[in-house]
Amino acid sequence: MLLAIDVGNTETVLGLFDEDELVWHWRISTVLNRTADELAVLFAGFLAQQSLSFDRDVTGVAICSGVPSLTEELRRMVERYLHFPPLIVEPGVKTGISVLTDNPREVGADRIVNALAVHARFGGPCVVVDFGTATTYDAVSDKGDYLGGAIAPGMRISEESLTSHAARLPDVEIASPKSIIGKNTVEAMQSGLLWGTVAELEGMVERMEAELGGEVTVVATGGLAEDVVRYTDCIDHYEPWLTLEGLRLIFDRNAG
Numbered sequence: 001m002l003l004a005i006d007v008g009n010t011e012t013v014l015g016l017f018d019e020d021e022l023v024w025h026w027r028i029s030t031v032l033n034r035t036a037d038e039l040a041v042l043f044a045g046f047l048a049q050q051s052l053s054f055d056r057d058v059t060g061v062a063i064c065s066g067v068p069s070l071t072e073e074l075r076r077m078v079e080r081y082l083h084f085p086p087l088i089v090e091p092g093v094k095t096g097i098s099v100l101t102d103n104p105r106e107v108g109a110d111r112i113v114n115a116l117a118v119h120a121r122f123g124g125p126c127v128v129v130d131f132g133t134a135t136t137y138d139a140v141s142d143k144g145d146y147l148g149g150a151i152a153p154g155m156r157i158s159e160e161s162l163t164s165h166a167a168r169l170p171d172v173e174i175a176s177p178k179s180i181i182g183k184n185t186v187e188a189m190q191s192g193l194l195w196g197t198v199a200e201l202e203g204m205v206e207r208m209e210a211e212l213g214g215e216v217t218v219v220a221t222g223g224l225a226e227d228v229v230r231y232t233d234c235i236d237h238y239e240p241w242l243t244l245e246g247l248r249l250i251f252d253r254n255a256g
Contacts, residue, residue: 003043003058004247005074006110007065009133010156011223014046015244016058022241022248024050027223032069036076043077054081061086062251064109064243087251089113094253098145110243111138112146114221117246119144122217122237127208129201129235130243131222133157137204139212147212150204155193155224162189174227198231205234 002017016024044054065071078086089109114128124142138149182188220235221242229235
């Protein structure tokens with residue numbers, strides 16, 4: 001079985017594949033100072049809940065990480081407990097995606113993984129919107145080339161920025177208020193965070209579609225996507241496990 005690990009700045013998503021089927025998945029907080037041993041205990045516990053063994057049932061590991069310190073600890077964990085090297089999406093790994101940016105090495109691994117997964121499933125051209133710590137917009141051509149994209153603050157970062165820089169603004173839940181015109185501070189903040197994100201999404205998709213020269217398929221993913229997609233018609237597909245699927249595809253391409 002393949003264990004796919006997507007490490008984000010806020011959350012880490014784990015997926016267990018039996019051949020090409022995602023049979024189990026888990027979402028945990030990203031803790032920067034976790035050691036290889038701690039990670040092994042944590043992952044083994046998830047597998048044990050499904051009567052699976054970490055060191056016997058896992059035969060491959062694919063990692064996509066935006067947190068370098070955890071990347072190294074995950075590498076140590078796999079080598080120490082599973083006794084084989086993990087596949088880490090980094091320069092030199094075959095993805096099948098041509099990155100047509102000024103500096104391909106600076107493009108986040110998760111964005112390349114998402115581009116591969118979305119083109120394999122839906123073809124192109126596509127726009128992938130990943131709602132996480134940041135909200136990223138990535139353009140994929142009809143040939144499957146990664147063309148570039150945009151990066152904006154995610155909803156949680158925006159909320160934290162408001163509360164940390166304005167003394168009288170409270171922490172609020174990211175939720176839809178009764179109306180766009182808030183009648184109190186909490187509702188006003190919720191409206192700005194949620195409906196502001198929806199307006200940003202629709203505006204960015206419209207502009208990227210125009211720049212790409214025609215109709216595109218828009219796919220949403222990420223931990224906060226579910227909070228947004230229900231309030232807009234511009235998303236064609238919501239794929240919460242898109243990055244895990246991309247990791248599986250990359251692992252298969254490099255398995256030899």
